[in-house]
Amino acid sequence: MSVALAPAAPPTRTACAHCGDACPDEPLHLAAEPALPFCCTGCRAVYELLAASNLCTYYRLDAHPGQKIKDLELPGRFDYLDSEEVQEQLLAFRSPTLARLTFQIPQMHCASCIWLLENLFKLNPGIGASRVNFLRKELTVSYHPADTSLKEVVQLLAAVGYEPQITLAELGAQPHPGNRRLYYQLGVAAFAFGNVMLLALPEYFSFTAQLQSLFGRFFGGLSLLLALPVLLVSARDFYRSAGQGLRQRYINLDFPISLGLTALFVTSVFEVVTGHGPGYFDSFTGLVFFMLIGKWVQQRSYDALRFDRDFTSYFPVAVTLLGPGGQEHTISVKELRPGQRIRVRHQEIVPADAVLLRGAGQIDYSFVSGESEPVPKAAGEIIYAGGRQVGAAVELEVVREVSQGYLTQLWNNPVFQKETRPTLETYANKVGRYFVGLTLLLALGAVAYWYPRSPQMALRAFTSVLVIACPCALSLATPFALGAALRVLGRRKFYLKNSAVVETLGRADTIVFDKTGTLTEVQRTAVDFMGPALSPAQQQAVAAVARHSTHPLSQRLATALPGSLLPVAGFAETPGQGISGMVAGVLVRIGAAAFTGAAPAAKPEPAAAQARVWVSFDGLAAGCFVLLNAYREGLPEVLAALGRRYQLAVLSGDNDAERERLQQLFGPRAELRFHQSPQAKLDYIARLRQQGRTVVMVGDGLNDAGALQQAAAGIAVTDVLTNFSPACDAILEAGSLAQLPTLLAFCRAALRVVLATFVLSFCYNAVGLTLAVQGRFTPIVSAILMPVSSLSVMVFATLLVRLAARRRRL
């Protein structure tokens, strides 16, 4: 009988009018719009809400823009937003008539999202205006506190599917000031460059000699006036950086730049004041302008991604505190003290290490360790902070303050103090140092040669050498080559914090991987069946029953098995035990061994790492499914390619059940370590670095945060870009993991481009120096040589990087 049902037509499902997901067999409908199918009551509710306010343009701008609504509206979920001190910290501006704040809304993804979020005032008249910054995924809302409250605004956002991220890190955080300074500096430099060039023009042509004699002094003075703001405003950062380097007893590339700029400016002022000539102001302003462009190219950033997140970006703002009489009130997580009792509800995060007092704990540590399986906890057991409770509310007693927890104390480690990280020894800085020594030597040599002959020539040669010593072209090589590389990598979903990371990646010799969530894919499951093989009909029956449960194991089972539309009758879920239902007249029970009536002898040894789900049909045990975490696609090829060049290692917080499989994948030389605590991971990386290795750590969870920070470059792997990822130097979308060997090879190629560009700029410097020591480095030579060298270095670096990318098909 079930055979007849087996070839269930490949489902041609209707898409939900709101979210675009496949609808169930009998889609829900709205009384007013019977033509529109909905997949769940949540989606229908949103449509109803928007339709009531005439906001259906939302659905016309983009196909299926909606967010799937999880219809578990928990009462009191946003109650903490009514708390005075939480508001105090969240609101950017506050007065009796107006309040303004900025939310992080990672869900926004299309034009419809922007449209709806900017039309919020139609849904809640208390909202004055809302404005989206799409690249940052931010929404700035201003509302009238008299008409509405922060809680209502957040509830409205959650109701339409755009629940903002409100975490501990947002408290007291200011909206980004943005990097406006560079724009100011660029503007001033460009303005001065253009005008000074115009004024310098008569100097360069013989037919304007009369003009020059008449207006020379005036033009010179005007140029000086125009160049002054360039020195004071635009060039300020070069001087500051050089000064910083000197204080750390370290000469960086900005030192010769500052030296050259000073020489250029002082010489020009001297020439103009004494009436010798027009000076080099056009070269000076041009140099600053070009170098600022280099900075601008380099500082390309990914606004929506955060590379500096710590546990506070993940932890909640407030928690429900239980008073002595059992009354609830909300307090800020920061005020949580040991001994206090808290209540953690479904889908809330345990904010501090605590002991479970009452309730059945099912703790999901997926963000901490990458492990998707919730861990059951019984009363009296300790629950580490960072886990998310799944299921009914539990009561906990706090054991340690938030910042002192098992996980959070990792952030007290000195690696997280940014200042202690030494200045990166880049090629540019290293070359810059030799450059300074060489040019000073040449300058003195020129003085020694010329002084006996003509003291005036000696001075001229000395200043010319210092002027040409400004390694402008050299300083442009790195930003343009690495900036172009950054964009190529960004196209391949590999986002770097800044261009210096390209250099670190290019020099790496060791790669350390985390296992769960990095090598394995949390969403995908490999299912093995132990026992006599099931018929397709039986598999479909199991899938049909499993699809009805929200338990993570059932969900994984349902996605792994072939799709099924069989109707299920009498579905029942026994928490902690299993699920059952009638499919085509057969009672299917899925769950723990005892629940399905499997023989106790078949009970697995307790150490077994895999999750097992037992199945029985009509009370007859059929066997069990073993759910294995599936390794990411293409992993063997990736590891084989990487293994040829890099030393590989694995650090896993898990047990060593998969040691053999991993050793096979990684090869015999790789070091595999299991049972690693977050601190142990950090220490392991620190030891490798002490041995002089350049280590790249690839991880994903909060427990890798220390190792990611300690490594020369930390790469966080993430399935969904806007999801939380710990502080790192680069974010790699999981789908691009297969390209990692190519991406790293490209980084090495980018470094070679930098070196090649150095050679080119040295050629220009050699020409300049030859002229300089002979005292023939005149303003016109400078005015030609400097822009030509700068521009050609920019073009050369960019083109070579593009070529390298094309050769690797990136």
Next chain:
Amino acid sequence: MTIIFLLIGISLAVALTFLGAFLWAVRSGQYEDDYTPSVRMLFDDETAAEETGQPTT
């Protein structure tokens, strides 16, 4: 030839105006979000039509 002084004065004044406009644009935050306005300008301005159909919103 003294006209040069006037001409240069004018040209500088024009250039300074543009510099001022640029600095104002940066100050008012126009360089902070260079994507959203490109989407926003494509939205139809339908508030008027809606208000007639929806008296109180």
